[in-house]
Amino acid sequence: MALITLAVSGYRSLRSLVLPLERLNVVTGANGSGKSSLYRSLRLLADVAQGQAIASLAAEGGLRSTMWAGGSGYSVAMRSGRSPMQGNIGAGPVSLRLGFASEDYGYAIDLGLPIPGPGASREDVSLFGHDPVVKAEAVWVGERLSRHNAIARRSNASVLVQDRNGRLRPVVTDLAPFESMMMRAADPTDAVELLLLRERMRAWxxxxxxxxxxxxxxxxxxxxxxxxxxxxxxxxxxxxxxxxxxxxxxxxxxxxxxxxxxxxxxxxxxxxxxxxxxxxxxxxxxxxxxxxxxxxxxxxxxxxxxxxxxxxxxxxxxxxxxxxxxxxxxxxxxxxxxxxxxxxxxxxxxxxxxxxxxxxxxxxxxxALEKENGETIVGNVEPPAWTWPDR
Known part of the structure; x- marks a missing residue:
């Protein structure tokens, strides 16, 4: 099934990009407009299905080195040049989000950094504390995630999958923070949709x-x-x-x-x-x-x-x-x-x-990719509606 939407948020110059896709697509733009970032984000999405996303991010210097470096939001006056750019770099939680919708299923993942628990001592902190962890994941039916069309989602260490009665029930309860549900929960008995989607992504x-x-x-x-x-x-x-x-x-x-x-x-x-x-x-x-x-x-x-x-x-x-x-x-x-x-x-x-x-x-x-105040935008197409899964 062809992809109809690609969404990336928080990756290099791709602060919040949602693109419609057709059968044949050309991503173009001047040097530095974000073409390579868009290509790499697609590869990262495919790496999720291979269990290699965290290793790929590490090869790029870690999650912090790939995240959006601009402010969390710019006013109209800032964008027009009437006021200087200002704000807090990295304000809010660290988040790299990748997702797509196809003609049948959609998938999204939200990666962030681990947060030590209250009262954690220095000895309790893992040496892998800079590795990203999965904060949210979801698989749904249709073009856009909603409250009613999720067929699988992550809830902390559990993966909830829709059963024959339409209820979400746990099929995995010991998912590690660094593991994707696409790797642990996809099976032909309890989560055939996840298995199908994972194999399709692996074949890209x-x-x-x-x-x-x-x-x-x-x-x-x-x-x-x-x-x-x-x-x-x-x-x-x-x-x-x-x-x-x-x-x-x-x-x-x-x-x-x-x-x-x-x-x-x-x-x-x-x-x-x-x-x-x-x-x-x-x-x-x-x-x-x-x-x-x-x-x-x-x-x-x-x-x-x-x-x-x-x-x-x-x-x-x-x-x-x-x-x-x-x-x-x-x-x-x-x-x-x-x-x-x-x-x-x-x-x-x-x-x-x-x-x-x-x-x-x-x-x-x-x-056609362009840069606007450091952010990659696509001005020649209308972005489709999109909703990210909640953390």
Whole structure:
């Protein structure tokens, strides 16, 4: 099911952002407008389903380093420039909130910092006291959380799930503060909706760092096994292409290569279980080995492989896919992305005007990010209604 709303609050420049999503979306804006923050917040949301959200926040320097650095609220006079910006940084509880609504279910999580109990001694304070904890979580039916449509929610150490009679009853009572109910309570008997939602989130795919340098794994022979989803760094490129050809739409992949590189074709050879990629080009007497391909050519082949996956995910996110590509490749890339959006919901983060314009021509929704007093806003769309779960 496609996402229809994405909500982020308290993450870097994203003080309070609620976005409508379509089948094909382009997030664009000037450098520093918040594109990378929006991309990272989406990855954090996916990390919740993997049980990796806290580790990912730690890798960014901890919750405090990622939180909104502006004031808790600005007056009209401050926003217009008639009065200087002032206020208390971090006033109120520390909170990073992430959520989405899809065509059937919605999910939201609120992360904060642990609060030592009254009278706690120095010895009682955990050395992990800077790790974020889960303050609130909820799963609901429909576009927006309300008092009547929650089917699962967190209450301290308990997870309450709706039973057959429509009542919320506890299915877990010993949930640790650092654990998400998506990890502990999702099961096919008591909480099948949580299990379904978690598996869908785990299947989201993110591509932002294909290795195309001289020592990239894709340039060398690799042990090949059937690969239905290209790795995020493109390391298993050769077996992934062969998988597309054997159980996916190989002709469409070949047409995409021809569309970008007229008269060219990608070849996959195998010897002793090692798969090797090469490319035959018009006018050359032999195919070029992957080690000889330009960075842009290798990246384009990786993008074509990801976009022609034989197992399309519900959501695919591409972060600045135009990197290293010649401008002449951006229109063919846009055609590939538009075609892929018929099978998966796609979000593209890009500041390449040619690619943005081409995707707009293919019907993509434009989400133009801007900065207003340090805060990322989207002025060209109307934010959907949204409600966060109470702590």
């Amino acid at each position: 795919r993110f591509y932002d760092h294909f290795r195309i340098d001289r020592d990239a794994p894709a340039r060398s022979p690799r042990i090949g096994t059937r690969t239905v989803a290209l790795a995020s760094d493109g390391a298993d490129l050769a077996p992934a292409i062969q998988t597309v050809r054997e159980i996916g739409n190989g002709p469409a992949f070949d047409e995409a290569i021809e569309d970008a590189f007229a008269g060219s074709s990608v070849e996959i050879g195998a010897a002793d279980g090692l798969f090797r990629l090469s490319m035959r080009q018009r006018g050359l007497l032999r195919p070029l080995d992957a080690s000889e391909l330009s960075d842009g050519t290798l990246r384009y082949i990786a993008l074509a492989t990801a976009l022609h996956t034989p197992r399309p995910p519900e959501l695919m996110v591409l972060n600045e896919p135009e990197g290293s590509l010649h401008p002449s490749l951006l229109e063919p890339l846009a055609r590939m992305i538009a075609s892929a959006s018929e099978r998966s919901q796609v979000i593209v983060v890009s500041h390449a005007k040619s690619l943005v314009d081409a995707l707009s021509h293919h019907g993509a929704q434009m989400l």
